[in-house]
Amino acid sequence: MYQIPADPHDRAGTCKILPTKRGIKADFARTNSDLLSGSVQNQVFSLFQLILRFEHQSQFVELKFAVGNRRCRCYVTTEIFTIFQLGAGLMMECNCIEPQWAGDDLLMKYQYISDFFIALAYFSIPLELIYFVKKSAVFPYRWVLVQFGAFIVLCGATHLINLWTFNVHTRTVAVVMTTAKVLTAVVSCATALMLVHIIPDLLSVKTRELFLKNKAAELDREMGLIRTQEETGRHVRMLTHEIRSTLDRHTILKTTLVELGRTLALEECALWMPTRTGLELQLSYTLRHQNPVGFTVPIQLPVVNQVFSSNRAVKISPNCPVARLRPLAGKYMPGEVVAVRVPLLHLSNFQINDWPELSTKRYALMVLMLPSDSARQWHVHELELVEVVADQVAVALSHAAILEESMRARDLLMEQNVALDLARREAETAIRARNDFLAVMNHEMRTPMHAIIALSSLLQETELTTEQRLMVETILKSGNLLATLINDVLDLSRLEDGSFQLELGTFNLHAVFREVFNLIKPIASVKKLPVSLNLAPDLPEYVVGDEKRLMQTILNVVGNAVKFSKEGSISITAFIAKSESLRDSRTPDIFPIPSDNHFYLRVQVKDLGLGVNPQDVPKLFTKFADNQLLATRNSSGSGLGLAICKRFVNLMEGDIWIESEGLGKGCTAIFIVKLGYPDCSSDPKLQSLPKVSTIIRQTSFPGLKVLIMDENGVSRMVTKGLLMHLGCNVTAVGSRDECLHLVSQKHKVVFLDVPLTGTDGFEIAIRVREKFAKRHDRPLIVALTGNSDRITMENCLRVGLDGVILKPVSVDRMRSLVSELLERRVLFEGQ
């Protein structure tokens, strides 16, 4: 307790300053100031509220302090003041020079407020932290947070407690303050220490986060890329599908442009095709214009060459001629333009190994324009898309071209088919009409012919004078010839048709020649032309062939020889053609090779008549050719004869030709035909008989009067028995005289079994024949002989025998031979 005067000027009052726990207690007793009396007694003042003034001149320290809004002052000695200072723990600034008490209250006020706010903030921060951490599920450093929170709270507490220490305060406050500060210090140090560990972790978390973000960004980029690629692929597929779904060229190109335009969002898309001349490119298709006007640009433009030389899509300037499709309207920035070549493949260029190396230089140009004013750029994937599409278009176009070609070819073929069909039907109709005509005409012509021939032959049978007979014979012969002509015409038509076939059969070759000879002799003798017939000795008697046609041919040839000769002689030679003699054949394409089954008969008819100009020889064989040179006043050839002969000869696998030195030097007609050997067995019983005979064989010949002449008794008897067995009325004689004596026209057949070597046998035959002048009355003379060689046969023919029978002869054979003899009035057996 220190007594201090309350007022220096009032020496009467005193103030007792008592330091307490809570501050100093000023006890004012006996003071004059009404202000202090009674109201401030025993009040404790915080030191904060102490305002100190120090007076130099005095030994007193004035203590000014406010109690509420009361101010009071008292004076204490300096010693006391120092104690107070130490006791309160308050280090006050001593403004001993200039006491700044004017701003006391303001400063304090501001400090007070700031401290308060700081404390508030310091308390609220951890609350916020706790709140947000609780909200977020993930926070790995709770311990740090707690620590930090504690640190902050304590700092706040410290500041809060500071509020109480502005004024005089008690010791407890000081203690509290100190504790708080100590704690704060501890915690903050701990926190600082911990943060050294934590912060790198936090930082690394940050870097990891950054790394992941980068990665994510990268992946996003790549994703974007892939997506665009996939988009492109999808577009290509769709485009291709659209393009390839049609085979029409125009549709393909139009679709391409449309789809490209849609996919790439193009402003304009154009296709320039090369013209036919190949010197210009013509604008063929555009996207926006419906009917593009025929712009053309020369194909040699540098930009065009640039595009054509590469198979990639090339960016070109929007101002080049191919890209300037619309007039520049207004001010706009044309979009980027890309051009690509489209190869136009031809059918002939299409080779698997060549693709895509193309040998053709024909390209079309496709120009694609981005929208103007869009600032879009051509991306790589878009260019790739364009290139792929261009290739697909090329393929689709080539397919379309192939299809067009094949359609055209098919149409052509169909047309041709129709035309051919029509022609065939017309031809058939014509042939049918001709055949009908021929058939009808033949029938019509044959009917009167038949009457003529029949009646003249009947007339022949009656009694006529020689003259009349001659006339009738001529009529008959002419009629026959005319009938032959009619047959010729029919034959020719059948020959031309190819429907003609030879009637093959076995026949007597010698007999054919003989008949021709006999037919031609009268006519030749009228013209005083001697005719000679020479048959080669090795010529087989019986052959297989078409007898009728062969005879026709020989007759025709011989007849021509007779017809066209006024003088000279006619010689007919027939022999087997050897290979040497075939070499001089005029038609070298016949190589006759005789074999066991067949041989080639060569017939030469030589006359010394008018002859033929060698140049006209080929014409002779053409039908209806006008042979002026050969026409004489007698001849009236139809011109068919030789043509028909040629046809027959050809059918018989042979050839016919005429050799002549010239006019007036005669000519030789030569023909070669193939004839077959008839097959026969060694058994004489199975002799081949002429097959064309359709006569019903007579089994017996009752009452047939026959005469046998045989010098050999035995064989005479045998033959007689044989013929008697067949029912004949047989007279057998053993000598020639008897034979001549007994033979009469009652005998139908005379069998002469005589040796035919030498002339003996034939003599008797001749004499028998001479006995009967008239042909139809005399008996048939048949020789029986053991040998069948050529010479014998020839001699028999020459002499005029009607038949030759080979010994030995069986009953059956004799039967058939006799019946045939009676039927045909000629019988020449072969080997």
Add this chain to the structure above:
Amino acid sequence: MEVVQMQRRFAEYTASLFREGFLDAQFTQLQQLQDETNPDFVEEVVSLFFEDSEKLVNNLAKTLDQQNFDYKKVDALVHQLKGSSASIGAQRVKNVCVAFRQFCEDQNVEACLGCLQQVKQECFLVKNKLETLFRMEQQIVAAGGSIPVMEYN
């Protein structure tokens, strides 16, 4: 002897004749000519042949005995013989005659003489054979059987 047996024997004998070439198909033909109207036809012909051949052979022998004989004459005779033998189907005789004629053409004396001998022999043989055949036939007919008809190809 039984008829059947006789007939069988006859058939065998005939077959053997054909087989050995004494007779050929002509003989069959002759047999065929024999019927009711001509019952002994074959026999008549055969006996006629034997007479004829004997005469001819004798003639031949006489001719060939001469020093310078005429080949033509020989040929004619042989020809006759050939014709006769062929007519009745005496094959072997006929063949010899054919050869004989050839030798005549060749004017081979030796061969001709040889052939003559051959001819004689053949005629003799065939005569015997045929006589046997006829005897057999007669036996059969006497026994009441019928002559079996032969078929020879």
